[in-house]
Amino acid sequence: MLALRKAIRATRDLYNQPLSTQVMPPSAVMQACVAFGSDAELLINARTRQKVNAVGALCWNYPCAGKRLLVATQQNVIPRIGHGLQSKRGELLATFAMAAISVENEIRIGESSGTIGDLVRWEQSNVRSGVDLSRVLFALSTYLSPDVTWTNSKGETWSLDRIAEEELNRRVSVTKADAIDRLIGLTRYVVCARRHDLPRTGRHLQVERYVARFHDHAIQLQGRDGKWGPLYFGYSASTDPNALSRQIVGSTDQESLFSTGNILLWLTMSLTPEQLQTPEIVRAAIAVNNGLASNRKRNKLSTFSPHELDMSMRCVRAISEYNRRVFEAAEHSAEHSKVAAKETNEMK
Secondary structure, eight states: OHHHHHHHHHHHHHHOOOEETTTOOHHHHHHHHHHHGGGOEEEEETTTTEEEEHHHHHHTTOOBTTBOOEEEOSSOEEEOBSTTSBSSTTHHHHHHHHTTOOTTOEEEETTEEEEHHHHHHHHHHTOOTTSOOHHHHHHHHHHSOTTOEEEOTTSOEEEHHHHHHHHHHSOOOTTSTHHHHHHHHHHHHHHHHHHTTOOSOHHHHHHHHHHHHHHHHHHHHOOTTSOOOTTGGGSOSOOOHHHHTTTOSSOHHHHHHHHHHHHHHHHHHHSOTTGGGSHHHHHHHHHHHHHHHTOTTTTOGGGSOHHHHHHHHHHHHHHHHHIIIIIIHHHHHHHHHHHHHHHHHHHO
């Protein structure tokens, strides 16, 4: 495990490159923030190598590849959806949630100012039935109390429970990354309930059991090498490349890495530290780390396609989350034990 810890940290450092605001749009900046949180940086001047914080650039609506992510009205801070911007509702707020950015953090749009709390209220106001709410659920489960209810702009009453119900009932292909997005959103909903010590009943218990069933399903589909097939939960790790050619974006090996990284990301958020150290999950962490480290384009993220960058950053977040929950947690525990032992000895 010490070798895996060292390898993961080396790979994370390798991918932690400042993205150029000249060529990388806001969507890429959000992806970097998913991977590296508040440590992500942007290069705003190639000649002087001047850098800015990526989260700060998003909050201050800095132009990236000529695009600005946010617009302001008299009442609202509005994140835009489109090419190079958000790919779906709630993506920006979910990015901030994943990076553990405070709801009080300032947002600037020209002469207008607000906070991330204004984004929270925007997503609450614009929640709708029948659409993908996976990232909205993740974000609002991070920033709201589980018992909060509100009225959206259409006069409908909503709550985290209702969004979770919408996500449970939404039809999602198990062969695509959308299936993982849904599981990540539902997992954060469960974490929110546990954090507030809510009884394990009703919708929370239903979602908890749903997520647990997918844990079992995922392990059953995992290959002996720790990987999942390129079609996520649709196939086992042993697949015929010819049969997949019309269903995946890149090569079979690349898409298998991306599916494995996405599934690992969800597992690192939903399993206990003890479960993350079982042989199956350790093999998955090794597979994702090795796949990232062996990518010949790894030294120049600007050459990645939008799909490659998005999936690669999610893979980096997966191994980073594994490092945080397994290795860093063990280090903090050991340090705490040393301090406690020292204090005990001094009292004798």
